[in-house]
Amino acid sequence: MKAVVCKEFGPPDSLRIEELPSPRAGPGEAVISVKAASLNFPDVLIIQNKYQFKPPLPFSPGSELAGVVKEVGAGVQGWHVGDKVIACTTYGAFAEEVKTEAARLMPLPGKMDFVTGAAFLLTYATTDHALRDRGALAAGETLLVLGAAGGVGLAAIEIGKVLGARVIACASSEEKLAVCRSHGADATINYAAEDLRERIKALTDGRGVDVVYDPVGGPYTEPAFRSIAWRGRLLVVGFAAGEIPKLPLNLALLKGASIVGVFWGDFARREPARFADSVRQLAKWYQEGRLRPHVSETFPLERAAEALKRLVARQVKGKVVLTVG
Numbered sequence: 001m002k003a004v005v006c007k008e009f010g011p012p013d014s015l016r017i018e019e020l021p022s023p024r025a026g027p028g029e030a031v032i033s034v035k036a037a038s039l040n041f042p043d044v045l046i047i048q049n050k051y052q053f054k055p056p057l058p059f060s061p062g063s064e065l066a067g068v069v070k071e072v073g074a075g076v077q078g079w080h081v082g083d084k085v086i087a088c089t090t091y092g093a094f095a096e097e098v099k100t101e102a103a104r105l106m107p108l109p110g111k112m113d114f115v116t117g118a119a120f121l122l123t124y125a126t127t128d129h130a131l132r133d134r135g136a137l138a139a140g141e142t143l144l145v146l147g148a149a150g151g152v153g154l155a156a157i158e159i160g161k162v163l164g165a166r167v168i169a170c171a172s173s174e175e176k177l178a179v180c181r182s183h184g185a186d187a188t189i190n191y192a193a194e195d196l197r198e199r200i201k202a203l204t205d206g207r208g209v210d211v212v213y214d215p216v217g218g219p220y221t222e223p224a225f226r227s228i229a230w231r232g233r234l235l236v237v238g239f240a241a242g243e244i245p246k247l248p249l250n251l252a253l254l255k256g257a258s259i260v261g262v263f264w265g266d267f268a269r270r271e272p273a274r275f276a277d278s279v280r281q282l283a284k285w286y287q288e289g290r291l292r293p294h295v296s297e298t299f300p301l302e303r304a305a306e307a308l309k310r311l312v313a314r315q316v317k318g319k320v321v322l323t324v325g
Contacts, residue, residue, distance in 0.1 A: 003095035004304045007058045009049040012308035015061070017301070023099035025073035030102045032085060034324045036118035037065040037093040037301075039311050040151065041215075041240050046091060047308075055091050062093030062304075062322075066108055066117030076102040084108040086117045090265075094304050096324055109283045119151065119293045119319035120286070121279070126264040127155040128278045130213060130235045131163065133267070134260045139164025141210035144200065144227070146220050147240055148185065149176035151319040154294050156213045157183045162290050165211075168203055170196065170220070172314070179317050183294065191220060200227040208255075213237060221245040225257070232257045240314075294318030 005018045025031045043061045045051040069083040079085070085105045092098045108117045131137045143160040147153045148169035160167040161184040169180035170189045177188040189199045200209060208229035214221055218241025225234050225247055232255055252259060268275040285291045296317045299307040301324050310316055 001096040002301060003060045004062070004301065005058050006047045006061055009047060009057075012044070012047065012305040012312065015047065015305045015308075017304075020095070022097050025071045025076075025099060027074040028076060028102055029073040029099055030069055030076060030079055030105060031071040031097055031099050032065065032067040032087065032105075033070045033097055034065050034067040034093060034095060035114035036067070036298075036324060037062045037322045038118040038122070038151075038295075039307055039316075039320045039322070040064060040122055041238065041311065043094075044308060044312055053090055060092050060095045060098075062095070062098075063090050064088050064118055064122045065093040065098065066114040067098075067324075069105075070097065072102065078102075079105060084114075084117075086121050088122050088265075088268075094301065094322060096301070106279055109286055112286065115295055115298060115321050115323065116293050118321050119295050120282075122264075123151040123155045123293070123319065124159070124282050124291060125268070125275070125278055126237065126262065127152050127159050127213070128282055129264050129267050129275075130237055130262040131156065131159050131211070133274070133278075134262050135211045135213075135233045135235050137163050137165055137211050140166075142166045142168065142204060142207075142229075143211045143213060144168045144170065144209040144224060145180075145185075145213045146170050146191075146224060147214075147216040148180045148188075149317045150215065150240070151294075151316075152215050152237060153213075154180070154183050154318050155291075157185050158291050159285075160184075160213075162285060168200070168209065176317055179294065183292065196220060196223045197227050200224075204229075208232060211235065216241045217245050218243040219245075222247055222251075225251055225259075228255055228257050230256055234259045235262050236260065237262045295321050297321075298323050300324075 169185035215237040217239035
């Protein structure tokens with residue numbers, strides 16, 4: 001099989017395409033013939049040895065895929081050869097075949113194609129956990145989304161609207177903000193050209209926002225947190241800007257506000273029943289047409305490095321997906 005291989009930590013250009021032996025399923029495992037795999041920001045971090053999970057070299061990056069079950073190992077129940085599935089694997093998805101624990105598999109929702117399936121689970125499940133579980137976003141509240149044109153950002157806009165919130169989307173260009181509006185944003189802020197705090201103040205009549213969804217970090221976190229309403233919640237989702245911000249804790253005291261961590265991977269592992277409920281709800285919303293994953297580009301597996309460089313350069317709107325075979 002062909003696979004994208006990381007032999008030494010470094011930038012996307014250090015990745016190679018190689019022929020590797022096909023994996024075999026051990027007890028409790030399944031081998032998936034990958035049809036599509038999406039790119040996520042942790043894929044950039046993991047090949048540079050900057051992610052919290054550090055696989056041994058060599059390895060294939062890629063954490064999210066859709067495909068068909070090729071083989072199941074001893075003791076696996078509920079899955080059969082030929083089943084269409086989606087899975088989050090932490091690494092290994094940028095390959096024609098991948099072996100993973102059968103517990104990581106979920107059925108591909110009906111009427112969903114492989115490209116959409118590869119772009120669905122991680123972004124929407126992270127965001128559902130963030131907004132409903134950790135942020136307790138309620139109808140009538142105002143949600144501010146940073147990095148709103150990315151995969152998790154667009155998911156936050158859509159889920160926020162499903163929950164009945166007013167959504168303010170923030171991004172760095174008018175082109176990106178147009179995509180945000182097409183996915184339901186009620187108002188937008190270009191934080192490359194506008195003062196973030198002043199625009200939030202104007203859009204909320206000085207009240208502030210109830211929930212901040214922050215997958216970006218860097219210079220935008222503190223002004224967003226300073227703009228939070230009484231009893232507001234800052235959801236710490238990630239640090240795509242590269243810098244982990246340091247917040248003055250008196251801000252939380254003065255607003256009666258909360259800084260809430262969102263670690264979806266451990267949530268899925270530690271609370272499997274609640275995770276399964278989240279996935280079922282997301283599939284229902286998709287079937288109802290209320291969630292519309294935005295795949296802006298597809299690349300063949302052999303161009304994985306080029307696709308990752310676009311992610312690093314923040315040129316991606318929504319999700320980018322590698323197609324396999």
